[in-house]
Amino acid sequence: MRIIPVLSSSVKLISVIFILLVSACNDTPDEPLRVGAGPWPGYEPLYLARDLGFLKESKVNIFELPSSDITMESFRNHSTDVAAITLDETIELLSEGTKLRILTVMDVSHGGDAVLVRPEIKKLSDIKGKKVSIVNIPLGLYMLNRLLDIAGVSRNDIEVFPMAETKQEKFYKDGKADVVITFEPVKTRLKKLGANVIFDSSMIPNEIFDLLVVHEDVYLSRKDDLCEITAQWFKTLQYMKDNHADAAKRVTHRLGLEISDYDGLLDGIIQPDIFTNKKLLGGEKPGLIEPGERLSKVMIKEKQLKVLVDVNEAIDTSFTSCY
Amino acid sequence: MRLRIVLIIPLVLVLLSTGFSLMFYFVTNGQAANIIRNQDLLKVKLDITRLQNILYSLLTEDATDLETARLNLSVTAMDNNIKKLLVTAENDVVLIANRYNWENLSANSISGYKNIEAKKIKLSNHQELIFADEEETLLIGYYPVVIKLENVEGFPIKQRGVLYIEYSMENKLLKAKRVALNQSATIGMVLFGVSFVIGLMLHMLVSRRLSKLTLVAKEISKGNLELKSNLRGNDELGALSSAFDEMIDRRKIAEKELRHVNENLEEIVEQRSDELEEKKQELLETQAHAHHASKMSALGEMAGGMAHEINSPLQAITLLTYKLKKANLSTSAEQRSEIANRIDETVYRISNIIESLRKMSRGSSSDPFEVAALKDIVDNVIGITKERYFIKGIILKIIYHDNSETVEAECQQTLIGQIIINLLNNAYDAVKELEEKWIKLEIFSDDEKVDFVVTDSGKGISEELREKIFDPMFTTKSIDEGTGLGLSLSLEIARKHNGSLTVDASSINTRFILSIPRFNKGT
Numbered sequence: 001m002r003i004i005p006v007l008s009s010s011v012k013l014i015s016v017i018f019i020l021l022v023s024a025c026n027d028t029p030d031e032p033l034r035v036g037a038g039p040w041p042g043y044e045p046l047y048l049a050r051d052l053g054f055l056k057e058s059k060v061n062i063f064e065l066p067s068s069d070i071t072m073e074s075f076r077n078h079s080t081d082v083a084a085i086t087l088d089e090t091i092e093l094l095s096e097g098t099k100l101r102i103l104t105v106m107d108v109s110h111g112g113d114a115v116l117v118r119p120e121i122k123k124l125s126d127i128k129g130k131k132v133s134i135v136n137i138p139l140g141l142y143m144l145n146r147l148l149d150i151a152g153v154s155r156n157d158i159e160v161f162p163m164a165e166t167k168q169e170k171f172y173k174d175g176k177a178d179v180v181i182t183f184e185p186v187k188t189r190l191k192k193l194g195a196n197v198i199f200d201s202s203m204i205p206n207e208i209f210d211l212l213v214v215h216e217d218v219y220l221s222r223k224d225d226l227c228e229i230t231a232q233w234f235k236t237l238q239y240m241k242d243n244h245a246d247a248a249k250r251v252t253h254r255l256g257l258e259i260s261d262y263d264g265l266l267d268g269i270i271q272p273d274i275f276t277n278k279k280l281l282g283g284e285k286p287g288l289i290e291p292g293e294r295l296s297k298v299m300i301k302e303k304q305l306k307v308l309v310d311v312n313e314a315i316d317t318s319f320t321s322c323y
Numbered sequence: 324m325r326l327r328i329v330l331i332i333p334l335v336l337v338l339l340s341t342g343f344s345l346m347f348y349f350v351t352n353g354q355a356a357n358i359i360r361n362q363d364l365l366k367v368k369l370d371i372t373r374l375q376n377i378l379y380s381l382l383t384e385d386a387t388d389l390e391t392a393r394l395n396l397s398v399t400a401m402d403n404n405i406k407k408l409l410v411t412a413e414n415d416v417v418l419i420a421n422r423y424n425w426e427n428l429s430a431n432s433i434s435g436y437k438n439i440e441a442k443k444i445k446l447s448n449h450q451e452l453i454f455a456d457e458e459e460t461l462l463i464g465y466y467p468v469v470i471k472l473e474n475v476e477g478f479p480i481k482q483r484g485v486l487y488i489e490y491s492m493e494n495k496l497l498k499a500k501r502v503a504l505n506q507s508a509t510i511g512m513v514l515f516g517v518s519f520v521i522g523l524m525l526h527m528l529v530s531r532r533l534s535k536l537t538l539v540a541k542e543i544s545k546g547n548l549e550l551k552s553n554l555r556g557n558d559e560l561g562a563l564s565s566a567f568d569e570m571i572d573r574r575k576i577a578e579k580e581l582r583h584v585n586e587n588l589e590e591i592v593e594q595r596s597d598e599l600e601e602k603k604q605e606l607l608e609t610q611a612h613a614h615h616a617s618k619m620s621a622l623g624e625m626a627g628g629m630a631h632e633i634n635s636p637l638q639a640i641t642l643l644t645y646k647l648k649k650a651n652l653s654t655s656a657e658q659r660s661e662i663a664n665r666i667d668e669t670v671y672r673i674s675n676i677i678e679s680l681r682k683m684s685r686g687s688s689s690d691p692f693e694v695a696a697l698k699d700i701v702d703n704v705i706g707i708t709k710e711r712y713f714i715k716g717i718i719l720k721i722i723y724h725d726n727s728e729t730v731e732a733e734c735q736q737t738l739i740g741q742i743i744i745n746l747l748n749n750a751y752d753a754v755k756e757l758e759e760k761w762i763k764l765e766i767f768s769d770d771e772k773v774d775f776v777v778t779d780s781g782k783g784i785s786e787e788l789r790e791k792i793f794d795p796m797f798t799t800k801s802i803d804e805g806t807g808l809g810l811s812l813s814l815e816i817a818r819k820h821n822g823s824l825t826v827d828a829s830s831i832n833t834r835f836i837l838s839i840p841r842f843n844k845g846t
Binding site: 031032036039051061063065066070074080167170250253255256 | 390393394397398400401403421422423424426494
């Protein structure tokens with residue numbers, strides 16, 4: 001009659017196995033988050049985090065894209081879940097009705113975005129009648145408008161060629177443009193070709209923000225993974241400070257520059273730390289709202305926007321508490 | 324612990340469901356994995372040949388458009404499953420890659436890329452070389468790409484480069500495995516649930532109710548009839564329960580009746596015992612009376628004979644006394660003495676007859692068993708009866724066989740004598756009116772028993788009568804002649820001596836055989 005305890009134990013064991021199986025099956029791992037980013041010094045900590053193993057490839061897959069236009073487009077058409085884009089791009093996406101959330105302010109351009117001119121152009125007003133190459137993203141137009149405002153030159157006085165930043169160097173080299181509105185690393189490459197910076201984002205501080213944004217549906221379903229990305233982001237920023245040489249080597253290699261260019265690259269951007277980020281995206285009135293409104297107004301004025309966009313709708317202040 | 328039959332069915336179902344789930348898992352997962360591998364192979368071939376075509380267009384122009392090529396490669400690589408996608412020049416240096424930091428490195432430094440495989444593509448006309456790794460989770464592809472690059476002298480020349488891809492199927496296979504696991508677990512859970520429900524139903528409908536019936540049965544076996552099963556339901560167990568409860572009710576009634584009977588039984592037994600005792604007493608008294616009556620009857624029958632028996636000597640004494648009175652001087656003293664002696668002998672003879680009669684009348688069933696000579700028994704009987712036969716002209720023969728005159732037997736001598744008297748009296752009555760009148764008393768003996776056989780000249784006893792003659796109160800004689808108890812009592816005495824009294828049916832004459840053991844303490 002020993003069979004009864006054995007049978008009873010067997011039934012219990014099989015029950016436990018089934019329950020474990022079902023619970024294990026319900027815990028199906030998600031696909032890695034698809035993060036799209038173009039070449040820009042401010043985004044480099046992302047790649048660095050991956051290369052250093054801070055970001056697990058099973059959780060995050062970074063698509064390295066050659067230009068910012070394809071980054072924005074791939075985010076718009078949901079080829080990516082997360083994207084590193086500028087504030088003006090974010091405002092444009094919001095104005096189009098794209099539901100998104102801002103996770104982190106990756107950097108604030110402080111010279112990284114610039115207007116480069118041939119050596120013979122000495123002052124801003126000299127751009128009149130010149131061929132101007134701009135990046136084919138809202139930022140390009142925004143920078144152009146800011147340049148024309150400051151230079152006091154009319155749009156009709158110049159010839160504009162929008163293109164991906166990847167093509168600007170060759171365009172300039174081929175003599176097809178006298179003025180190039182671009183950003184790093186093209187800026188450094190053009191400088192090496194003899195071009196001079198006549199205007200840059202340090203002259204319009206707190207206007208060009210680079211953000212890590214995510215689609216709303218992904219935000220709602222993968223908050224933990226997103227939080228992990230931001231946490232690793234700040235960890236990598238610290239690594240770059242602590243391991244300057246290694247970071248310089250890795251970043252410049254990826255961007256196709258010399259190691260000596262590294263400090264110049266970083267000079268053109270300000271990378272907010274955790275504390276600054278919490279001020280920009282957290283609290284009762286996130287600090288990013290004001291520059292957002294200002295930028296939005298400028299964009300309306302420049303006819304890039306039809307209505308004012310409230311950046312606040314893309315901010316979940318509670319998210320800052322996770323990092 | 325008892326083996327619960329109701330557990331066997333759900334247990335078998337559980338085991339079957341587990342087995343089925345496992346089989347389902349392996350079959351489904353295997354099929355899904357095959358489909359995934361085939362589909363991914365097709366997808367990779369399609370995507371990469373498309374990219375191959377684009378790259379051909381971009382990289383074979385005089386002004387090689389690496390930037391656009393990189394854009395196309397990067398866009399193609401926007402797939403979580405593409406781990407590596409790169410284009411190498413003829414010298415295996417990476418031109419463009421989905422990770423920009425691989426560019427300008429030797430492809431051999433990138434794990435997975437093997438220049439031996441790449442060489443096969445570059446040197447042969449193979450359109451592609453695509454295969455899965457050992458674990459069959461990764462597709463590795465080498466595709467030829469024509470690239471126009473400047474040589475050391477600055478002249479653009481066409482090279483045969485390689486488009487390398489690593490495509491991981493791991494996630495899809497893992498998902499398929501989990502889906503298969505999920506489905507098989509769900510099926511298993513459902514079947515397990517069904518098994519559980521069946522088990523529960525069997526428990527509720529069979530096991531629990533059977534336990535109740537068992538409990539009631541046990542209580543009944545202990546004598547407790549107060550418990551009832553009272554199972555509800557119209558099924559077989561419900562019917563069994565009803566029958567069971569009905570049986571309990573009936574048994575209760577029967578037990579009640581039995582108790583009642585038991586209570587009265589003692590009284591009845593006591594009453595019957597008293598009655599039986601009374602009857603027994605009556606019977607004993609009747610037997611005693613009958614015995615006495617029989618004995619008296621026998622003695623009465625002998626009385627006639629005895630009158631002659633005593634009368635003849637008395638007449639002889641009278642005659643001798645007369646002779647003695649008339650004796651004179653001529654009568655010698657010797658003659659007188661002879662007369663006196665003859666008177667004396669005659670008196671002695673009378674005395675013997677009286678002694679025999681006394682002995683016969685005195686005997687009873689309470690006499691002790693004593694060793695008695697057969698001859699004494701016979702002599703006592705004959706002493707008091709022989710005269711009757713003589714008077715009637717009946718020839719009485721006493722024949723000892725087997726030297727029986729010297730044999731002794733342990734018996735109640737007087738009662739055995741009474742049987743013989745009874746038999747002789749019956750013989751006397753039977754032959755006294757016949758022309759041929761004889762009675763024969765034969766005595767046989769051996770080491771164990773003694774037979775007294777009384778045969779007369781009668782023609783025997785019919786079969787019909789033989790069956791009745793030993794019955795009490797049965798007689799063929801007139802009321803004056805017999806009581807009907809003689810043979811009945813004789814049989815009883817014979818049985819008391821562990822012996823027998825039978826009619827010899829084989830004899831042409833009437834023949835009774837009294838047989839008793841020689842050594843006897845009676846019953």
